[in-house]
Amino acid sequence: MTDHARHLDAHYDAPGVDSPGVQNGLGLLTRLRAAFRDAGFDPDHLTLDEIAGIDQLHLGGRRASRSLAAQGELAPGSRVLDVGCGTGGASRLLAAEFGAEVTGVDITAAFIEVAGWLSHATGLDDRTRFLCADAAQTPLASATFDAVWCQHALMNMPDIAAVLAEWRRLLVPGGTLLLHEVVVGSDTSPLCLPVPWARRPETSHLRSRQSLEALLAEGGFAPVAVQDVTETALAWRRKHSQREGDGAPSGPALPGPALIFGEVFATMGRNLRDNLAADRVRIIEGVWRSG
Known part of the structure; x- marks a missing residue:
């Protein structure tokens, strides 16, 4: 395992990493299955609504994923690579609602194990599969995918040029790139930490919108439609921060992040809410075409 992968494991599976005697991956899967049982649900038979709290770890939840998918005009049967798939929420949404055939890739082994379980539990394992790999170097065949999908993952990737080169290799000629990403805002003062993608400055690889768009152009991706969705994301984060601050509900609750x-x-x-409000970070979504 590389240092980069270890840092992300320590961030995204913190209880499993920090708890003595709990193995990475197995620890997260065990905790989540137990939490569903404690809440009165069968962990092997779940609905997409029941797993919503743990299956899309990005701003905007399923609504943001639907917005991006609509922009990308994904056709039924589209072969999609979900990069930084986490626990596989976007992969399952694209399969269930848009008829896509999705391969999810994530460097965090615990996420891949959980993603496979959740797809099986929701009956979507025939249209989704998951692979633990570095986005900059996958074992997948060239020209395999019609679209690359990436939500809130580039800010965890230090070598974006290598990642973009890999995406071009994996896409068919003229393939589509769909991004929903966090970028640096106009206030360049240090972030309030921790945030969902980083606990320390050295694990955050945010770029400005201008820098990201320049790297995409250099990597052979031409913009089709790009928009700033910060205000929508901030409203969503404010609502959820208020809900989280209301305290635990009475009785067993469905598992959450x-x-x-x-x-x-x-x-x-x-902190993410405050960073958005202060314009330290912004959110963009868009579609690019591979040359």
Whole structure:
């Protein structure tokens, strides 16, 4: 395992990494299955609504994924590579609602194990598959995918040029890139940390919109439609921060992101809200075409 992968494991499976005697991957899967049982649900038979709290770890949740998919005009049967797939929420949404055939890739082994379980539990394992790999170097065949999908993952990738080169290799000629990404805002002062993608400055690889768009152009991707969706993202984050601050509900609750990030997740959410409000970060979504 590379240092980069270890840092991401330590961030995205913090309770499993920090708890003595708990193995990476197995720890997260075990915790989540137990949480569903404790809430009165069968962990092997779940719905997409029941797993919503743990299956899309990005701003805007399923609504943001639907917005991006609509922009990309994904046709039924489209072969999609979901990069930085996490626990596989976007992969399952694209399969269930848009008829896509999706391969999810993530460098965090615990996420891949959970993604496979959740797809099986929701009956979507025939249209989704998951692979633990570095986005800059996958074992997948060239010209395999019609579209590359990436939501809130580039800011965890230090070598974006290598990642973009790999995406071009994997896409068919004229293939589509769909991005929903965090970028640096106009206020360049240090971020309030921790945030959902980083606990320390050295693990955050944010770029400005201008820098990201320049790298995409250099990598052979031409913009089709790009928009700033910061205000929508901020409204969503404010609503969820308020909900998280209301305290735990009475009785068993469905699993949420605190089981993945640890109890610090509520602080991460508030910091992200404040970073958005101060314009330290912004959110863009868009479609690019591979040349």
